Amino acid sequence: MNVTRATFDEVMVPNYNPASMVPVRGVGSRVWDQDGAEYVDFAGGIAVNVLGHCHPALVEALQDQGNKLWHLSNVYTNEPALRLAKKMTEATFAERVYFANSGAEANEAALKLARRVALEKYGEEKSQIIAFNKGFHGRTFFTVTVGGQAAYSDGFGPKPGAIDHCDYNDLAAFEALISDKTCAVMMEPLQGEGGIISPDPAFVKGVRELCDKHNALLIFDEVQSGVGRTGHLYAYMGLDVTPDILTTAKALGGGFPIGAMLTTADIASHLKPGTHGSTYGGNPLACAVAERAFDVVNDAAVLRGVTDKEKLFRELLDEINSKYNVFTEVRGKGLLLGCALNEEYAGRSRDFLNAATNEKLMCLVAGVNVVRFAPSLIIPEQDIREGLARFERAVAAVVNAK
Known part of the structure; x- marks a missing residue:
């Protein structure tokens, strides 16, 4: 059957x-479309393709498990799930793992767990959830309401209640909002969709202290910032703050759909049999691929390489900006970077994305004012240089089109 971009509209x-082009094949950080045109991939499937496309170790894991066992109901457990959970608990603060299929599902589980803990330990009055403006936590109705972007949550009728927001990095506003009625605080330790906003260290520590003071659980949404993305296995490890619950997805499966919620044994004990579940969550096929991806990423040399690659990105982006003067700053950490547009180009991030696509570079936006890069953590230096050469041509095209 012949299909094209026009088929999408049908x-x-x-x-x-x-986009108008349809990708059909990828290897490493290169992608080819239906016409055979080659692209450099700085988008990474939105921070998902942590080892690029068709990494040999992941292909091997997929083929190996594909010949053994794909799916079981959670009436049974399975070896890949147990191995992956064991490795995740050994590498993090967590003692217990719940597997789902996506970041939204992991966040849904985290929020339900936090409400359950508060109800059972403190009573019905302790139900408030606090999150942050411009945050993003998924597209289920619960998670999209907790996410602080009205454009995503408005227009679907009455929203879940007892959810409040304040500005990220505003500790005074947060302190005014939290109380003994707060059951949980959900935050990204590096805001992604909201514009690649790094947390102020004092803010993160202050949030942790206030959560402790008011017996509120601190949930870190590491769906985008986790699995090596910042140069740490998880971003919390570079902030000297430990959450009570952590969610992870995107890069966890290296491209295969899987999500997880991590927490302590004490907190996890409140999700007794039957209180929550997922048909596909923890299936052996997804867990086998994720286990292999986790093994490759959780390596000192790979994580160190992320920091080295960030330095190269920043150097080359500074060179581009010195010529064209379109960014105010390059935000983010590791290989989750955002080029914030200056006043002259405000609101035009999609123009830069479209120009990049025309130059055979795949990238992202984070709102209307930030061009975002989230490439493979093992992207070769030559691909970084080639991709940014293409990006420079895209920037020139936008500037010269004025």
Whole structure:
């Protein structure tokens, strides 16, 4: 069957507006479309393809497990899930793991767990959830309401209640909002969709202290910032603050759908049999691939390489900006970077994305004012240089089109 981009408009729900080209094959940090054109991938499937496309270790894990066992109901457990959970608890603060299929599902589980803990330990009055403006936590109705972007949550009728927001990095506003009625605080330790906003260290520590003071659980949404993305296995490790619950997905499966919620044994004990579940969550196929991805990423040399690659990105982006003067700063950490546009180009991040696509570079935006890069953690230096050469041509095209 011959399909093209036009087929999308014929058969798909119009909640997406994909690019005109259709990718068909990828190897490492290069992708080819239906016409055979080659692209450098700085998008990484939105921070998902942590080891690039078709990494040999992941292909091997997929083929090996694909010949053994794909799916079981959670009436049974399975070896890949147990091995992955064991490795995750050994590498983090956590003692217990719950597997799901996505970041939204992991966050849904975390929020339900936090409400359950508060109800059972303190009573019905302790139900408030605090999150931060411009945050993003998924597209289920619960998680999209907790996410602080009205554009994503408005227009679907009455929202879940007892959810409040304040500005990220505003400790005074947060302190005014939290109380003994707060059951949980959900935050990204590096805001992604909201514009690649790094946390002030004093803010993160202050949030942790106030959560302790008011017996509120601190949930870190590491769906985008986790699995090596910042140069630490998880971003909390570079902030000297430990959450009570952590969620992870995106890069966890290296491209295969999987999510997880991590927490302590004491907190986890409140999700007794039957209180929550997932048909596909923890299936052996996803866990086998994720286990291999986790093994590759959780390596000192790989994590050190992320920091080295960040330095190269920043150096080359500074060179581009010195010529064209379009960014105020390069935000973020590791290989989750955002080029914040200056006043002259405010609101035009998608123009830069489209120009990049025309130059055969795949990248992202984070709102209307930030161009975002989230490439493979093992992207070769030559691909970084080639990709940024293409990005420079894209920047020139936007500047010269004025």
